[in-house]
Amino acid sequence: MITSLFNTSLVIDFSDTQHTDKHPLLIESEIRNLIEFIQSHPERRSIHVYLRSGIVSATNRKLQSRLQSLGCRVTAKISL
DSSP: OEEEETTTEEEEEOTTTOOTTSOHHHHHHHHHHHHHHHHHOTTGGGEEEEEETTOOSHHHHHHHHHHHHTTOEEEEEOOO
């Protein structure tokens, strides 16, 4: 889900995309698409990405690190 707030920031809720029951290749494809989108965005520092909390994996840590290196703000979202 992508939401624009007052045309100054962009919020991407990637937490629903990271379901553990999805095939790993599908998740990798979605991550690649997310990174490509952010790399092409002219105001990367205005992007806030929510990741799913509770997933402790090398892939999740790498994604968080990559997003932060691109200038995004990253938050773990707790689903109740």
